[in-house]
Amino acid sequence: MMSSGLCSLRACCLRRPYSPAEPLIQTCQLPFTAARRLRRWRVSDTRCFVSSTGSKQKVIVISGPTGAGKSRLALELAKRLNGEIISADSVQVYRGLDVGSAKPSISDRKEVLHHLVDILHPSEEYSVGQFxxxxxxxxxxxxxxxxxxxxxxxxxxxxRWYIYGKPDVPKASREITSQVYLELADLQERGDWDAAVQLVVKAGDPKAESLAPNDWYRLRRSLEIIKSSGAPPSAFEVPYDSFRQKVDSSGAESTPEVKSSTVLEEIKSKDLDYDFLCFFLSSQRLDLYRSIDFRCEDMLLGNDSILTEAKWLLDTGLQPNSNSATRAIGYRQAMEYLLWCKQQGGRTSPGDFFAFLSEFQKASRNFAKRQMTWFRNEHIYQWINASRPLDMVLKFISDAYHDQTGNLDVPEPLKMNKEMTSHREASELKSYRTKNRHFIGREDCSDILDWIRRIQ
Incomplete structure (x- = not known):
């Protein structure tokens, strides 16, 4: 276990009571929780759902890059609107992966019911279709x-699938599932990913080559679909693509602003199952990057850190980058670092630790950048400035939920530009360098290095 010196550092990072005047982004806000099982659901009926008045029922969707304050906003909004939260986080589904996924605390989950948190062991796979x-x-x-x-x-x-629907891909029979598993089992055991990919490519899915390395679940699923239908996964229409085609054709002559409002609202009202109110929290990129860097540091503080969770993953027999859980940012880097330390007989230096921390921070920033790029093309979302006071954001979303006119206009003080607004910002981003808050000198990581030596 790590020494009490690290515990005292972590104590300053425990969650403070929320203040309505504070911004959504808190650079030192990390919930640490124990695992708790919630039940799993399955549904096949995706027809439009309407209220007793005949209008579609409303669902609020809150997204944003890592570290933007999504969980905090969702929790306070649920209290205000008598709501329950559905987690759309691919890591929070796993028990024991609490720190790295910034999982809501036990007390938060007692106060507001959270769905799809702690429903799987990290050795299990979870797909977008299951979600x-x-x-x-x-x-x-x-x-x-x-x-x-x-x-x-x-x-x-x-x-995206939750809002627009999932492709009507055939479900494989038990016989086909067993056949595919046996066909790829030897290759997976030998770790021959390239050979497995070529097997699936020859079977009829050339896009298998674009899968993330060692994503054996999706590779098997591709082969199952081919054997079940005679066609690759890409042959099945994705509802989102159909929606975008309608938007592009309906708004071909429109300005981007009109296309993101009038045209989209018209199509949304006709085609989607619910009245989705979607919000994307973000902030100036520099502020977001600083918040992410601090957040990564915080995840390494205390007895219950992302390193201790990574050690637990290794102890269960999992290897980094071997499945969904071990590919998650933070866990992959931590597992690789601990394995390297083990290969060195437990010997590690401050330089080794800082190299690991830098890689962890960089991967997290890059992930946030990819998230912003993804959602920039999702026109259903209203972008909100996460640096604005929490109470102001809560009031806007609460008013939008209760509004019956269908007009959803973000007030100027809350608006967040999707694109960078100046050459200065672009230049500052290009020259951005991490400035740590906790881990600055060699002595700051000594307790962690001692812990690593003791666990070997």
Missing amino acids: FEDARQATKDILSTGKVPIVSGGTGLYL
């Missing part, structure tokens, strides 16, 4: 109790 069914069933359950569903998370594909 769609689980989240849609959770939505129906929440609405049936008269409460407000609030979907919160940053996994873009999860949210």
Whole structure:
């Protein structure tokens, strides 16, 4: 275990009571929780759902890059609107991965019910299709109790399928599933990813080459679809693509502003199952990057850190980058660092630790950048400045939920530009350098290095 010196550092990073005057971004806000099982759902009925008045029922969706304050906003909004939260985070589904996923605390989950948190062991896979069914069933359950569903998370594909629907891909029979598993088992055991990919490519899916390395679940799923239907996954229409085609054709002569409002609202009202109110929290990129860097440091403080969770993953027999859980940012880097230390007989230096921390921070910043790029093309979202006071954001979203006119205009003080606004900002980003808050000198990581030596 890490020494009490690190515990005292971590104590300053425990969550403080929320203040309405504070901005959403808190650079030192990390929940640390124990695992808790919640039940899983399945749903096959995705028809439009309407209220007793004949209008579509409303669902709030809150997304944003890592570290933007999504969880905090969702929690306070749920309290205000009598809602329940559905997590759209591909890491929070796993038990034991608490620190690295910034999982809501046990006390928060007692105060507001959270769905799809702690439902799997890290050795299990979880797909976007499973999330769609689980989240849609959770939505129906929440609405049936008269409460407000609030979907919160940053996994873009999860949210895209949740809002627009999932492709009508055939489900493989048990025989085909068993056949595919046996066909790829030897290759997976030998770690021969390239050979496995070529096997699936020859079977009929050339896009298998673009899968993330060692994503054996999706590789097997591709082969299952081919054997079940005779066609690759790409042959099945994705509802989102159909939606975008309608938007592009309907708004071909429109300005971007009109296309993002009038045209989209018209199509949304006709085609989507619910009345989705979607918000994307962000801030100036420099502020976001600083927040992410501090957040990564915070995850390394205390007895319960991302390193201790990474050690637990290794102790269960998992290897970095071997499945969904171990590919998650932070866990992959931490597992690789601990394995390297083990290969050195437990010997590690401050330089080694700082190299690991830098890689962790860089990967997290790059992930946030990819998230912003993804959601920049998701026109259904209203972008909100996460640096504005929490109470102001809460009031706007609460008013939007209760509004019956269908006009959703973000007030100027809350608006967040999707693009960089100046050459100065671009220049500052280009020259950005991390400035740590906790880990500055060699002595700041001595307790962690001692812990690593003791666990070997």
